[in-house]
Amino acid sequence: MLKKIFSYVIPLTIYQTKSALSKSIEVTWANGELVMDSQNTNYSYGSLQRILRLGLKNIGYKKIVPMEHILVLGVAGGSVIKTLVEEIKYKGKITGVEIDPEIITIANAYFDLDKTKNLTIVIEDAFAFVLKTPTKYDLIIIDIFQDTTMPNFLFEPFFTNRVCSLLKSHGFILFNTMLLDENQNQRNKKYVTEFYKNQFKIRTIPRVEVHNELIVIEKIA
Template sequence: MIQKIFSYLIPIKIFKKKSARSKVIEVTWANGELVLDSENTNYSYGSLQRILRYGLRNIGYETILKMEHILLLGVAGGSVIKTLVDEVEYKGKITGVEIDPDMIQIANQYFNLDQIKQLEIIIDDAFEFVLKTKDKYDLIIIDVFEDIKMPNFLFESFFANRVFSLLKNKGVVLFNTMILDEAHNVRNRKYISEINSKLFSSKMLPRVEVHNELIIIEKVA
């Protein structure tokens, strides 16, 4: 495809849409791959896929392969789902929760998300879903952004404790956060400090991208 070849020289935008939730959504050929971007940041594939792949590798592909059910809060274009299915070769159930129906429509059209049989997509607010779900999960991936902003509720202890309560024994949370200033550094450290160290182990991974910091929390009891 000529657009793919030329994208190694210059990004080629092939789709742009205004969304009520995400303002602007763009699909672009960049360095030979399709990526999904919001107005100011990469939403799926590209750098975001590298970040979450790094987190999954840290958890361990062998560990993930033994899991039965993975929950993804914040689907966007579904790059982490593609990593799980195509690279990890994960065969268990994946539930993806995405607030923006426009995003899922684009993910299906350009990234074939609707062809993944083990995937269930639920259009809902992550906060609301976490309160309602009766399931337990082996891995919960939190990747919720509104452009470059992260909703405050993600860092509140009420939400964090509810997420942790949905983990099976030895279950893991992979939390992708964005650091744009010192206040965000303080926020992340406060979040870590409030985790019950008797029940959970937690660590922050060295950054692979300048503004993203991954937090991994594992249920040990």
């Protein structure tokens, strides 16, 4: 409790490690909240939870509650899963895909991710998972970062088309992106402009928490 109170004055790091896949992972008390950070950005809770919460609100909580199966690509500490379960009261299936097992170990230890009864965690590369899963989903959340870098495959038409093929009718994709320079601005503009729009609607929620842009894709048929 004292650490939580003092964190309003100065952030207090309580755990720090490195894994084979992540440069640095920290668990920190900041402004009275326990967060997970990489070397240069927030990975879970804190600003990231606010960003994805805004995206879920944009889709609509009432639409999410009756959904049967949600896929989360990029779990980290599991803040968006906590939003779904604890705030939205979502009770359907959640499958979380995370490439770094060390991050899941931390999420279980500090954020009680393993106590989420309707969650199944898959330790696997998101690209590989998407290629082989036969399951259709109502909502797919894409939140994949390596520190501040986003893998190029996320913006390639092959991956986008494959993810869209996994959506049920009237399903949604919530894609969190980071914009740190003009090249990344242009990358997102190209992604939205060239998106295959037959049976889908695409829109953006720009400049969330300064450096993030959310892309929302809806399957309308």
